[in-house]
Amino acid sequence: MSVLKALLEPRSIAVVGASRSPGKIGYTILRNIIEYGFKGELYPVNPNATEILGYRAYPSITAIPGEVDVAVVVIPAPETPKVIEECGKKGVKIAVVISSGFSEVGNTELEERIVKIAREYGVRILGPNIFGYAYTPRNINATFGPLEVAKGNIAFITQSGALGIALMGWTIMNEIGLSGLFSIGNMADIDVVELSELLADDPSTRVITVYLEGLKPGRGREFIERMSRVTLRKPVVVIKAGVTKRGMKAVASHTGSLAGSDALYEAAFKQAGIIRARTITELFNIARAFAQQPIPRGVNTVVITNGGGAGVLATDAAELNNVPLLEPSQQLVEKFKETMPWFGSPKNPVDLTGQAVVDNYIKALKVAVESPEVDNIVILYCRTAILDPRDLAKAIAEFYRENNVSKTTVIAFIGGVEVYEAIRYLNRSSIPAYPTPEEAVAALGKMLWYKKYLESRLKKQEVEAVRLALHPA
Numbered sequence: 335m336s337v338l339k340a341l342l343e344p345r346s347i348a349v350v351g352a353s354r355s356p357g358k359i360g361y362t363i364l365r366n367i368i369e370y371g372f373k374g375e376l377y378p379v380n381p382n383a384t385e386i387l388g389y390r391a392y393p394s395i396t397a398i399p400g401e402v403d404v405a406v407v408v409i410p411a412p413e414t415p416k417v418i419e420e421c422g423k424k425g426v427k428i429a430v431v432i433s434s435g436f437s438e439v440g441n442t443e444l445e446e447r448i449v450k451i452a453r454e455y456g457v458r459i460l461g462p463n464i465f466g467y468a469y470t471p472r473n474i475n476a477t478f479g480p481l482e483v484a485k486g487n488i489a490f491i492t493q494s495g496a497l498g499i500a501l502m503g504w505t506i507m508n509e510i511g512l513s514g515l516f517s518i519g520n521m522a523d524i525d526v527v528e529l530s531e532l533l534a535d536d537p538s539t540r541v542i543t544v545y546l547e548g549l550k551p552g553r554g555r556e557f558i559e560r561m562s563r564v565t566l567r568k569p570v571v572v573i574k575a576g577v578t579k580r581g582m583k584a585v586a587s588h589t590g591s592l593a594g595s596d597a598l599y600e601a602a603f604k605q606a607g608i609i610r611a612r613t614i615t616e617l618f619n620i621a622r623a624f625a626q627q628p629i630p631r632g633v634n635t636v637v638i639t640n641g642g643g644a645g646v647l648a649t650d651a652a653e654l655n656n657v658p659l660l661e662p663s664q665q666l667v668e669k670f671k672e673t674m675p676w677f678g679s680p681k682n683p684v685d686l687t688g689q690a691v692v693d694n695y696i697k698a699l700k701v702a703v704e705s706p707e708v709d710n711i712v713i714l715y716c717r718t719a720i721l722d723p724r725d726l727a728k729a730i731a732e733f734y735r736e737n738n739v740s741k742t743t744v745i746a747f748i749g750g751v752e753v754y755e756a757i758r759y760l761n762r763s764s765i766p767a768y769p770t771p772e773e774a775v776a777a778l779g780k781m782l783w784y785k786k787y788l789e790s791r792l793k794k795q796e797v798e799a800v801r802l803a804l805h806p807a
């Protein structure tokens with residue numbers, strides 16, 4: 335077992351600096367670990383306490399009787415070298431160093447010192463300057479963020495604690511889950527590449543997402559080579575911050591990273607097969623498409639809508655995002671015609687008209703799913719008084735479940751509160767749903783880009799193997 339695997343599957347966790355005072359970071363982390371349901375051994379370490387939150391406390395990590403796989407270190411930075419040394423003596427595999435006050439404030443020497451000590455003993459360091467990590471398959475929430483982390487298949491590696499916390503809330507609001515969440519802060523030792531490699535092997539992760547401020551100097555080539563291998567197994571979506579002059583300066587004082595030239599990063603991402611998102615919304619939008627839908631088998635896409643305008647917007651978005659819209663055969667046009675009123679449009683976009691009810695949608699979906707001409711489906715709905723979006727969402731989810739549909743599908747529902755409820759329902763049912771046609775089509779565009787990328791690097795059966803590994807039939 336690689337040492338890093340212990341981060342995902344620790345048998346035991348110690349919290350060094352577990353505090354007795356509610357409100358302190360060391361208290362919150364211990365409480366989150368307990369309340370999120372970690373099943374292994376848990377050891378609070380605090381020289382001034384004998385018991386915290388019902389767990390026996392130890393004066394130092396070396397005083398713990400059993401083995402310790404992961405030590406979460408939550409003590410002031412100047413005291414960390416001593417604790418890392420004790421972790422080494424104890425045989426701790428990974429030290430998760432929450433403390434701030436290292437290279438991000440110019441204290442490079444202290445950071446180098448803890449890394450040097452850790453290396454002497456074979457301890458790996460996550461951090462410092464992080465808000466912790468979570469791995470949901472093992473019920474680990476070792477963060478001082480919110481307790482709730484929705485379980486799912488998206489892994490998020492972040493150089494920003496705040497963004498990690500934002501994502502935790504977003505996943506719950508949108509009913510989309512995470513496999514893991516890793517704050518990497520200053521990346522003094524374990525970096526984004528190593529974590530991505532770890533997650534490439536993780537069966538619970540279907541897509542790796544990253545908020546990146548910068549890499550350590552001189553690591554560009556290695557980044558491309560190693561990430562290229564990761565992206566041939568799983569999609570990786572990165573949002574790179576610090577693209578403007580002032581943004582770069584902000585990066586230097588946030589994590590001490592080198593933001594570097596944006597053009598260089600752009601080229602590196604392209605070479606490594608990394609999908610670049612420009613906004614947080616886009617990052618999460620793409621991630622949920624990959625987490626919930628299989629990689630497309632082909633490119634021919636059909637749009638089914640009850641609103642002409644939404645169909646036109648989706649058509650534009652398709653062209654802009656390299657999503658080829660199918661030119662349906664006359665035979666297929668005739669079949670679509672039977673699913674709509676006489677004044678509907680059976681071409682692509684298939685416009686069921688504002689008069690459409692559940693039955694029209696399901697009939698049209700049946701035609702699309704059964705047609706060998708169609709590879710991917712975009713379903714659009716604009717709120718009308720004659721069709722409750724929640725009824726439509728339920729019917730679509732049921733249709734997909736009962737027919738075991740494996741054609742890649744994205745959905746956009748446009749409207750108010752009930753539409754939001756319907757979107758959440760669809761997400762819960764593993765069909766990615768968005769509030770606008772552009773977002774749905776853009777996410778599909780990235781999936782098609784990834785399919786093409788895999789095909790350019792792998793043999794046909796290897797692409798199929800990746801597809802199946804991510805979404806077993």
Ligand code: COA
Nearest residue numbers: 351353354359379380408409410432433434463464465495
């Ligand atoms: N071993 C074990 N426990 C120790 C210890 C040691 N060597 N030294 C101190 N402690 C205990 C203290 O007794 C205290 O427990 P108590 O509250 O029950 O008395 C607890 O550890 C915390 O120590 P304290 O000195 O009160 O520190 P703090 O809670 O004020 O701050 C940090 C500690 C790590 C949270 C703080 O230094 C820090 O770095 N904060 C920023 C964290 C951050 O923002 N990270 C990045 C997020 S993106």
